[in-house]
Amino acid sequence: MAVEWAPPAYAGFAGREGFDTPTVVALLVAAPVKAAFLWLILRAPARGPLDRREKALRGVLYLAVADSLVLWYPIALLPDAVDTAFQLALWAAIDVLFLLVIRWRSGMLRAAAGAMFAVELVVMTDDLLDDLDLPELGAGGIVAPILMLGGVAGILITVIGQWRDGRWSRGTLTAGWLSVGVHALVLPLDILLDTTPGDGLAVSVLMEAVTLVSTVWIAATAREMPKEDRLADLPPARQRAIRVAVAAVAVLPVIAQIHPEQAAHLTHTGWSMDCYDRPSFGDLKPEERDAAFLCLARSRDGGVPPIFPDSLSDQGVLSYARALCRAKDRDEQTAILTRAGSARPAWGADPWDLVYVCPEIIGATHPELLRSTAEKKAAGDAYLAERNASCRDPWPRTKGVVQATATYFLFADGDAGYLVHDPGDPAAGEAAERATDKVYDDSAGIGVARSAVLIGHVEDVIDLCLTVKALRTAPPRRTAGWDQVNEVPIVSRSGRLTVPEMGDGEVGAGAPMPNLAIAGKGRYRLRVYVRVGEAGEEHLVVVFPGASRKRVELKRWTAR
Known part of the structure; x- marks a missing residue:
């Protein structure tokens, strides 16, 4: 009986400072119940x-x-x-x-x-x-x-x-x-x-x-x-x-387990394990969309306050969310969120969140938010293909051992430029930082740091057309038609030189970039051609073996 009346094995650790009232009541109720059960268990076997x-x-x-x-x-x-x-x-x-x-x-x-x-x-x-x-x-x-x-x-x-x-x-x-x-x-x-x-x-x-x-x-x-x-x-x-x-x-x-409607019924909270990923609307079944919004509405990702407080029931959250969908402006959204007890009413609610609860309203003005992951990828691939197709090779008759032409996307809020670097260099990160620092001190906007060269853009643009070519020998200068031409040294320690490609982010080349270190490890020369015209800003980067460590200005930029 002493064994059976004991609280759970871990209670000694959870209740060192004393049990709360529900636990004390449960122990007092369980004691006679267990005693009655044990009386039945310990009865003598029937004879026969x-x-x-x-x-x-x-x-x-x-x-x-x-x-x-x-x-x-x-x-x-x-x-x-x-x-x-x-x-x-x-x-x-x-x-x-x-x-x-x-x-x-x-x-x-x-x-x-x-x-x-x-x-x-x-x-x-x-x-x-x-x-x-x-x-x-x-x-x-x-x-x-x-x-x-x-x-x-x-x-x-x-x-x-x-x-x-x-x-x-x-x-x-x-x-x-x-x-x-x-x-x-x-x-x-x-x-x-x-x-x-x-x-x-x-x-x-x-x-x-x-x-x-x-x-x-x-x-x-x-x-x-x-x-x-x-x-x-x-x-x-x-x-x-x-x-x-x-x-x-x-x-x-x-x-x-059945809660009254006025009680806070919490299916998902900001700490739920299945709330860390944002699923695409098109990937969800209709019955899964409300749960996806509840995750976002209570998310505290990055330390940001949730849209709705945890004290508000699922039904309440969804009701306020549908009211937000019908709001005419940000001020009306702020008033709705204030009534809901939001910790950030002035922020309003974004269409990419509300699309889960009112797709018929949000989809009318933002149809792209209704896409599935596959549809988003297809649209992104089509956009990249269209942008890359708008760029042309400025030296079509000079074929490189390897070459590529693509749109290079920069940060919309300003970016120093793009790298030509050796990604296999153990000190690649440090070299990229030094090159970035030097680009602001160089009149040509080119920062050089051994295995990394950062090439800046001359106009305030968010993307530019970039062509890269690797040649076995130095090409003719051909400065006609270009606004600026410079030649700088670069080193490949691992046998690779390339330009970063666009991954899951928003920065990088829109197409695969080749390895420009065609002679393996060693020293190379990097010539950069820049011009600005009706097609926007164009860059041509030519890489060829060369031991010289000098910087050569073949044509200086002249302000228009």
Whole structure:
């Protein structure tokens, strides 16, 4: 009794400063409940003749009772595989003896019981293989649900078999039905434990008390083994009381999960694990869109306050969001968010957030927000192809060993320029920083730092046409038609020289750039041609082997 009345094993760590009121109440309620259960468990076995199989079944059932009450503690000190193997052997014996001892009075019922027992044992075997680090049977993440459902179905069919057998009393059958209910409610009770404010000790205490009913059923099954006839039915009043108790155990925990409309029902919060990614609207099913918005509305990513407070229910958030969709201007959005209790009402709400709750309104003015990931990629690829096609090779008759022409995209709010660098240089980052610093001190707008050259743009632009060519020898100067031509040294330490490509961000070349270090590691010369015309700003970068370390100005920029 001292063991069974104890709070959960971790309570000593969670409640060092004393238990809260719900936990104290739960302990006081659980104590008499567990005492009553233990009184039933410890009742002496009924006398009467038993055959060899019945004696064996009574023995393994009492062993299961002992394991539930006491043996679990010393076994828990052993490796997990020992506990799993013991449970597998114990319940394999119990299941086989149930099939042999119970008078099922139906071959179909016995076969169904055997199938459920087999499923349970297969899952336990898979668990043992996992504990032994051996190849599993492939059940994966469905092990727990199968074990739970198989256990519920196995108990249910066993209780039906006991009822058809006729040896077990109504009290034992009632304990069996309650055991079925308890197993079926494991998942809802776990959800209640996760959603209960505080440390959840009160729910854990009650769960441990309620699960003892399975031990009561096992002990009663073993105790009444010799009885040839079912005991006399209980008085009608007690029968009604038992039915009410069974119904309460089955229904009340489920009802407790149903929140009234005015309560804050929180499906997703800013801390939910599945709220870190922003899915594309077109990738979501209609029933998934509200959940996606709830994630965004309560997100605290980057330390930014959420759009709506956690105290507002899901229904309230969605209602205010639809009002935001119909708002005529930012001032009306601010008033709506103020009424909702937002921590940042003046910020309003963005179309790319609201599209999840009112696509018919947002999509009318921002159709691009309705695209799926694949559609976004296709649109982005088409845009890049169109922009790249607008750029032309300024030296079409001079073919490089390798070459490429593309649009180079810069930061919209200003960017120093683009790099020609050796990405394999161990000091690539440091070289790029030095080149960036030097570009502002150079009259030609070219910063040189050994393996990195940063080439600045001469106009205030957000993109430019860039052609790169690698030649084996120095080409003719050909400065006609260009506004500025400069030649600088660059070093390749790893045998690579290239221009950064646009990745997932917004900066870089819009097409793959080749390796311009065609002679491998060593020194190269880099000639930069720049001009500004009707097509915008154009750059031609020519790279060829050369040992000179001098900077040469072939044509100076003349302001227009």
